[in-house]
Amino acid sequence: MLRLRKIVFYIFALVYLVLCPLIVARMLGLVVNPLTYHLVQTGLVYVSTNPPDAFVYIDGRVSHQKTPTVVRDLTPGKHFIRIEQSGYNDWERNIPIIGKKATVLANILLIPEEWPIKRISTEPYQNIIPVPDDILVAIKDKHKFSLIDLKENPPLINETSNGPLNLQASSFAGNTFLINGNNDLLAKKGEWIRLYTKEDFSSPQVYDISRSKPSTNMYFEEKNGELFYLDDSGYLSAAQILPYHPILNIPIPESLRIKSASKEPNL
Amino acid sequence: MKFHFSKENLKPPTARLQRALEILPGACSWGVLLGLIFLSIFFPFIAAVLIVAFYLSWIMRVLYSTIFLLLSYLQLNIEKNTNWMRRIQGIDDLGAYWKENNSKKFGRHWRQRASHKIHLDQLNKLIASKNLPPASSSIYHLVIFPVVKEGRDILGPAIEAISRQHFPLKQMVIVFALEERALPLVQSAVYELEKKYKNVFFDCTTVLHPAAVPGEARVKGANATCAAKHAAAFFKARQIPFENVIVSCFDADTVVSLNYFACLTYHFMVCPLRLCASFQPIPVYHNNIWNVPGFARVVETGSSFYQLIEATNPEKLVTFSSHSMSFKALVDVDYWPVDMISDDSAIFWKAYIHYDGQYQVTPMYVTLSMDVVSANNWWQTVKSVYKQKQRWAWGVENFPIVMRAFLKSKKIPLYERLRLGFKLIEGHLSWATSGFILTIIGWLPIFFAKREFSASVAYYNVPDIANTIFGLGFFAICITIVLSLSLLPKTKMRYGWLLKIGHAFEWLMVPFILVLFSALPALHAQTRLMLGKYLEFWVTDKHRTIHKKPFE
Numbered sequence: 001m002l003r004l005r006k007i008v009f010y011i012f013a014l015v016y017l018v019l020c021p022l023i024v025a026r027m028l029g030l031v032v033n034p035l036t037y038h039l040v041q042t043g044l045v046y047v048s049t050n051p052p053d054a055f056v057y058i059d060g061r062v063s064h065q066k067t068p069t070v071v072r073d074l075t076p077g078k079h080f081i082r083i084e085q086s087g088y089n090d091w092e093r094n095i096p097i098i099g100k101k102a103t104v105l106a107n108i109l110l111i112p113e114e115w116p117i118k119r120i121s122t123e124p125y126q127n128i129i130p131v132p133d134d135i136l137v138a139i140k141d142k143h144k145f146s147l148i149d150l151k152e153n154p155p156l157i158n159e160t161s162n163g164p165l166n167l168q169a170s171s172f173a174g175n176t177f178l179i180n181g182n183n184d185l186l187a188k189k190g191e192w193i194r195l196y197t198k199e200d201f202s203s204p205q206v207y208d209i210s211r212s213k214p215s216t217n218m219y220f221e222e223k224n225g226e227l228f229y230l231d232d233s234g235y236l237s238a239a240q241i242l243p244y245h246p247i248l249n250i251p252i253p254e255s256l257r258i259k260s261a262s263k264e265p266n267l
Numbered sequence: 268m269k270f271h272f273s274k275e276n277l278k279p280p281t282a283r284l285q286r287a288l289e290i291l292p293g294a295c296s297w298g299v300l301l302g303l304i305f306l307s308i309f310f311p312f313i314a315a316v317l318i319v320a321f322y323l324s325w326i327m328r329v330l331y332s333t334i335f336l337l338l339s340y341l342q343l344n345i346e347k348n349t350n351w352m353r354r355i356q357g358i359d360d361l362g363a364y365w366k367e368n369n370s371k372k373f374g375r376h377w378r379q380r381a382s383h384k385i386h387l388d389q390l391n392k393l394i395a396s397k398n399l400p401p402a403s404s405s406i407y408h409l410v411i412f413p414v415v416k417e418g419r420d421i422l423g424p425a426i427e428a429i430s431r432q433h434f435p436l437k438q439m440v441i442v443f444a445l446e447e448r449a450l451p452l453v454q455s456a457v458y459e460l461e462k463k464y465k466n467v468f469f470d471c472t473t474v475l476h477p478a479a480v481p482g483e484a485r486v487k488g489a490n491a492t493c494a495a496k497h498a499a500a501f502f503k504a505r506q507i508p509f510e511n512v513i514v515s516c517f518d519a520d521t522v523v524s525l526n527y528f529a530c531l532t533y534h535f536m537v538c539p540l541r542l543c544a545s546f547q548p549i550p551v552y553h554n555n556i557w558n559v560p561g562f563a564r565v566v567e568t569g570s571s572f573y574q575l576i577e578a579t580n581p582e583k584l585v586t587f588s589s590h591s592m593s594f595k596a597l598v599d600v601d602y603w604p605v606d607m608i609s610d611d612s613a614i615f616w617k618a619y620i621h622y623d624g625q626y627q628v629t630p631m632y633v634t635l636s637m638d639v640v641s642a643n644n645w646w647q648t649v650k651s652v653y654k655q656k657q658r659w660a661w662g663v664e665n666f667p668i669v670m671r672a673f674l675k676s677k678k679i680p681l682y683e684r685l686r687l688g689f690k691l692i693e694g695h696l697s698w699a700t701s702g703f704i705l706t707i708i709g710w711l712p713i714f715f716a717k718r719e720f721s722a723s724v725a726y727y728n729v730p731d732i733a734n735t736i737f738g739l740g741f742f743a744i745c746i747t748i749v750l751s752l753s754l755l756p757k758t759k760m761r762y763g764w765l766l767k768i769g770h771a772f773e774w775l776m777v778p779f780i781l782v783l784f785s786a787l788p789a790l791h792a793q794t795r796l797m798l799g800k801y802l803e804f805w806v807t808d809k810h811r812t813i814h815k816k817p818f819e
Contacts, residue, residue: 001579002580002581002582004338005579008334008335009331012327012331015327016323016327020323020324023319023323023732024316024319024320026732027315027316027319027725027729028316028724028725029728044724070731072728100724101722101723101724
């Protein structure tokens with residue numbers, strides 16, 4: 001047993017001495033180029049997509065794992081990367097790879113070939129202004145606006161009353177006011193636009209709209225991954241962009257980009 | 268070599284050397300851990316390289332150990348049904364016995380043939396050494412049970428197991444080494460047992476160890492030494508040569524298998540250097556295995572496996588827990604250290620130094636069963652297991668003393684001193700650091716990664732390599748689980764098989780156990796030694812709710 005133990009010990013020691021530098025070299029991305037037999041300092045690329053489980057092709061060869069994945073042993077230089085997912089447009093780029101370095105392509109948004117779009121409103125609007133608490137202020141015209149609560153599914157539209165109202169599109173001491181059927185007040189004083197969402201204006205919920213975020217004609221609701229926008233006819237529509245999880249700073253697809261995006265409602 | 272095997276009563280220069288050597292293991296362990304943390308934060312590339320090299324060495328060690336765990340387990344199985352008494356009687360008439368054994372094939376089963384082959388090799392070595400043993404009828408066993416708080420429930424099964432031995436009981440002397448400070452209840456239990464077994468053995472007696480003897484610490488070694496000195500007088504009075512006596516110092520909960528003393532006698536007889544040898548059985552912790560929390564079961568099974576692995580390497584084997592040795596050697600080295608906690612390993616080093624390296628530990632493939640540490644509730648058991656492991660790790664107290672002896676010795680070959688010195692320091696260093704590196708520190712380079720490292724190839728490759736290595740480690744754990752299940756005693760409980768399945772899953776706690784009951788107590792012990800806060804002996808809690816006879 002003692003002799004066997006010594007033999008096995010020396011075998012293991014030898015294996016360790018051989019394996020250790022090889023594994024450390026592998027860890028640092030050093031590989032032998034099979035063509036030139038020279039050591040090459042390789043790089044890698046980390047790819048994750050939204051949605052996941054997409055195929056990754058590097059220079060035409062498919063990676064053995066779907067996204068998220070790490071593609072190793074890439075020689076320095078440009079590599080053509082294509083990401084494929086059924087039902088989504090291909091994502092293609094020429095990516096520069098640097099030896100010893102990792103190139104990170106995180107959360108690549110895959111664009112569906114067909115967007116699931118639904119119309120929310122029954123009437124057209126001129127403009128929408130997102131305010132905190134996932135509420136959209138939808139401006140219909142100079143006299144009407146609606147509050148759309150996106151927390152509800154489907155979004156709840158507090159319709160503007162069509163009847164005559166006090167202060168509906170009034171000006172007072174140089175200020176402009178709009179009040180809808182629920183007595184929500186949209187007020188403009190100089191550059192400031194404020195929304196008061198309580199009937200009793202003595203203790204209203206106040207949103208400084210123009211201060212909190214610039215208004216656009218679209219709004220991305222993170223929780224459900226829906227993009228709300230006014231379509232060409234001015235109807236409020238929702239495009240399901242991310243059914244999986246929210247991400248920040250999403251690139252807006254060209255097809256959904258609205259040309260006229262005002263910063264302030266036109267009161 | 269004459270050597271003062273103690274940290275006490277040293278001359279100033281030696282005391283300074285002793286102190287420096289006491290600091291060394293703890294300083295090395297802390298140096299490794301803090302160094303890796305520092306590198307992980309400020310030089311993550313270097314840390315990652317070191318950690319990957321460590322992971323690889325760890326898995327190589329695990330796989331290497333698993334091979335020998337399997338071989339050792341196989342040998343334990345091979346010797347399971349060996350008739351040791353038949354062999355002992357054969358060696359008494361060695362010439363005829365050797366001829367008889369050498370001329371024919373033994374056994375139909377491969378186990379019997381393998382056992383016979385090992386037996387023949389041992390006989391050949393014995394004959395070649397020309398150092399023939401005394402007749403088995405003139406060999407005596409001295410069994411010492413140090414007792415301080417163990418009651419009849421613990422001691423009873425231990426003594427009963429000895430009374431059922433295959434070896435003649437009239438060649439056995441049992442000594443209860445009773446602490447004077449033991450509670451009256453414990454003392455009366457011991458005296459009752461003494462009375463009961465007085466006529467069963469050659470003798471069964473109790474030696475009361477005084478509470479405060481100058482120069483002694485409150486340690487088990489002092490108690491056992493006192494009993495051994497009384498036994499020496501006993502054998503001397505009956506003109507029984509010490510060369511014919513084998514002493515076994517057992518923890519009070521030690522329940523030996525039926526053939527333990529026959530097996531021990533056989534190994535004593537076939538060992539050419541039997542007077543300079545200790546005999547190490549395989550300790551298993553089966554007495555109360557089903558009555559303790561799962562983590563404690565895994566911890567102690569791990570300890571048994573460690574001993575199984577060590578048994579395959581007698582060159583590095585050090586005595587542990589309950590074991591046996593030549594009584595002459597014990598007397599020659601002036602008994603167990605009376606001021607050290609780790610008496611089990613210290614006695615080996617004391618003898619090794621006394622005999623200038625001509626001392627060895629012979630592994631015996633026979634088990635003896637002890638109690639798993641257990642207290643009244645789960646939390647107390649956690650604390651007790653931790654304390655026990657810290658006490659085991661306190662074996663690091665041997666390091667400075669052994670190193671002092673190695674520095675002084677001229678007769679022990681330099682290579683042996685370097686080899687054993689390295690094994691000692693490396694063993695304790697690895698004990699205190701491996702668990703932390705594997706479970707926590709190994710991930711720090713990733714955790715503390717700054718922009719430069721997080722954008723590197725290494726950042727993505729280290730977890731990948733670690734996962735592959737841990738995958739191989741899991742394979743080794745699977746083998747361990749299978750062996751663990753096959754070693755466990757049969758349970759008479761209803762749905763006992765469910766308990767065993769549960770035990771298999773308990774092995775998933777290994778990462779926590781590695782840190783909490785291995786690395787942490789070891790680091791704690793080394794830190795205490797480093798700071799000069801010496802540990803005091805703490806008697807392990809042992810608690811049995813259902814008494815079982817594990818070898819029946």
